Amino acid sequence: MIVSKPETGMTADALIGDEAALQSLVASWPPGAGLALDTEFIRERTYYPKLCLVQVAAADRLALIDPLAIADPAALRGPLSDPARPKLLHAARQDIEALLPLTGVPLAPVFDTQLAAALLGFASQIGYADLVQQLLGIELAKGHARTDWARRPLSAEQLAYAADDVRYLPELAALLDERLAAADRRGWMAEESAALTDISLYRVEPAAAWRRLKGLERLQPAAQQAMRALARWREQRAMDRDLPRGWVLPDAALLEIAQARPHTREEFSKLTSVPRATADRAGGEILKLLSEQFGVPDEQIADDGARAGPEQLRQLKVLQKRLQAIAGELAIQPEVLATRRDLMALLRGERELPILSGWRRATIGEPLLAAL
Numbered sequence: 001m002i003v004s005k006p007e008t009g010m011t012a013d014a015l016i017g018d019e020a021a022l023q024s025l026v027a028s029w030p031p032g033a034g035l036a037l038d039t040e041f042i043r044e045r046t047y048y049p050k051l052c053l054v055q056v057a058a059a060d061r062l063a064l065i066d067p068l069a070i071a072d073p074a075a076l077r078g079p080l081s082d083p084a085r086p087k088l089l090h091a092a093r094q095d096i097e098a099l100l101p102l103t104g105v106p107l108a109p110v111f112d113t114q115l116a117a118a119l120l121g122f123a124s125q126i127g128y129a130d131l132v133q134q135l136l137g138i139e140l141a142k143g144h145a146r147t148d149w150a151r152r153p154l155s156a157e158q159l160a161y162a163a164d165d166v167r168y169l170p171e172l173a174a175l176l177d178e179r180l181a182a183a184d185r186r187g188w189m190a191e192e193s194a195a196l197t198d199i200s201l202y203r204v205e206p207a208a209a210w211r212r213l214k215g216l217e218r219l220q221p222a223a224q225q226a227m228r229a230l231a232r233w234r235e236q237r238a239m240d241r242d243l244p245r246g247w248v249l250p251d252a253a254l255l256e257i258a259q260a261r262p263h264t265r266e267e268f269s270k271l272t273s274v275p276r277a278t279a280d281r282a283g284g285e286i287l288k289l290l291s292e293q294f295g296v297p298d299e300q301i302a303d304d305g306a307r308a309g310p311e312q313l314r315q316l317k318v319l320q321k322r323l324q325a326i327a328g329e330l331a332i333q334p335e336v337l338a339t340r341r342d343l344m345a346l347l348r349g350e351r352e353l354p355i356l357s358g359w360r361r362a363t364i365g366e367p368l369l370a371a372l
Contacts, residue, residue, distance in 0.1 A: 017069035036169035052149035209235035227258040
């Protein structure tokens, strides 16, 4: 996707809070014009994000849309789903997820300025304000990152802060696109952008929830099995009740339960990281879940290789050294090319991996295979 240079003289609308104003706004966007997008949402108390504000810049017009005030914001669905309209975002995944109830499918095509910057050697998780400062020399106002965006009315300062999150996106995207072309990395960016259409990025299957956890590789096989079961239970409970995972059961509690594998209420009550309210409310369910795995000797539980042995650790260091060298040659952060999890999967013999497909295969995948 080639990003068009932005027009100058962008004007800002007041907060749009009714369907007629929204329809008028959408009608004003030229056919095929790119949309610079950002969202504000809250999810501190919920599993699913609650969309509170949508910021859009198209051509020379910037608008702030209040989905809490608009009974049916369906007028946005067409433009957001239009494959002829480029969507410009920064750190797009959370915004795409927040917009999914409206769009039904992930946004496409997307130009993510954080991804583009990472492919050019910037920090892999560089923030929007830092990127604007480094590339455009503009320092954005701070202080509203922790705003409760569901509270109304929003102040003029909050609205200005939100508007700035898209005001500079077109200029930023055009500059990064030029640099990608100069570095012959537009193809890399096209693959990264296409990957954002994978719905699994935004929907966690409870059975796969354990993959989000850290420290699993340090557990014995029986504890790993318990951890998977606990993660599946927590994810499903969080989804069903629309609660944050950590409110259902903190990660530290998952780890302690998996390691201890208590058999009785008394043993369960001695676990220090399990909140008392959780123990009272869900202790019986958790004990029943664990009981289904008792009776199988540890040696009969298949070790999936998540724990690294001495030889794997030696090989891991070899791969990490090769990764660092290639990243240095490309002037790119190593984690953009491959993660430790990728390297461990490679050592376990897995070959259906991101580092062995697309642009990464020749860039990093084949050199790592040769280093084994």
